[in-house]
Amino acid sequence: MDPAAAPDAAAKPPLKILLAAPRGFCAGVVRAIDAVEQALKLYGAPVYVRHEIVHNKYVVEDLKRKGAVFVEELDEVPDTSAPVIFSAHGVPKSVPDEATSRKLFAIDATCPLVTKVHREAQVHFRKGRHILLIGHEGHPEVVGTIGQLPDGAFTLIETAEDARAVMPRDPDNLAYVTQTTLSLDDTAQMIAILRERFPTLSEPHKEDICYATTNRQEAVKAIAPKVDALVVVGAPNSSNSQRLREAAERAGCARAVLVQRAVDIDWTVFSSIASLGVTAGASAPEVLVEEIIDAFAERFAVTVETVTSTEEDVFFPLPRALRPDAAE
Structure with a gap:
């Protein structure tokens, strides 16, 4: 049978979908x-x-x-x-x-949570500290953060090996900031290494990895061990979406895949599953989550259960120039 072909309704195998919450837009x-x-x-x-x-x-x-x-x-x-x-x-x-x-x-x-990191870096720089930036080279957020200060103000730390190898000129006068969309586990490892090597390292008042990244990774960790496969709805250039896929794999789900749209699903990966986790990166709209679930419903007799790890109520107002009275 063509694995891409949808079976007859009567022949549909059962599939329990665990839908992670929170997911999607932050x-x-x-x-x-x-x-x-x-x-x-x-x-x-x-x-x-x-x-x-x-x-x-x-x-x-x-x-x-x-x-x-x-x-x-x-x-x-x-x-x-x-x-x-x-x-x-x-x-x-x-x-x-x-x-x-x-x-x-x-x-x-x-x-605003990225702006917070920019301001932290500026404060450290004014105090004469060299800044270790934990993040991914070339990511727009990292490019933007590095661009807040003169050349040489930052050293980029991408891996635990970088954290072990970095040799700053003044090891007693350091601070660190992080990209907001990193893996919680990877970042914790790098910070632990830096703390051990540089005991006077200055830290953020509140961790830089944002609430949404944290919450979505924790939600994935809650469902990943319970499912045969997991789909992250998101773009390949989305850092937080890629980290969700990695978090699922680490939490025990061997078949974790990142998918942009239903048309991108490789159905051979899901040929023999009875349970599926679904989540979405912070830049993926809910309509795409629904599209993915509908695609599985064409091939399986689907039941959906939402698994909520925390509630979110964060709201950021629009930039001032775009508030309702701006054009008056």
Whole structure:
């Protein structure tokens, strides 16, 4: 039988789906997407957006249809009075400086929790500390954080091996900050190594890995040992989505896969399962979760149980320029 073909209804095998909660959009992602939609509402199309507003192709394509124009750098934006929005990941200081010099109408949709990391780094720098940045080289959030300070202010720590090998000039005058979307376990290991090597290491007042990353990883850990396979709905360039897949594998689910859309599912992976975990990265909309579940329902007799590990009620207001009275 073609593994991609859906069986007859009468022949459908049973499948219990454990749906992780919380999952999907976090407050920072909601704020960033709402920022683009509100700018379109207040000022009309086009609205320019530097970089993907969040790492999700479905979201980006939807906003394009509504009149958003996505660019990688500001030199792609013409001289215009239209809004230019910076993505949720944050940007180097050179970007708003360029926008100011060109008199662009810039709106910063950086997640407030990323902004927190920027401010922490600036405080450490003013106090003369060298900063160890735990994160992934080239990720937009890391590029934005490094770009807050002069060259040489940071040393990037990507792995436990980096943490063991780093040799700062002044080991008694160090601080660390982290990317907000990292693996809790990997980051804890790196921090433990750094603490042991550098006892005077200055730490964040509150950990930098954001509440949403933490909550989604803990939710995955709760269901991963109970299922035969697990699907993370998210984009391959989404750090928090990739970390969810890794967390599932570490928690005991050998078949954990990252899927953007139902059409991307490799059904041979799910040919003999009786239980399935489903979650979504912080930039994946719930409509895609429903699409994935519907795809499994075409091939299995599905029952769905939501497993809630914590409740979320975090809300971030829109940037000031986009609040309801802004255009008045």
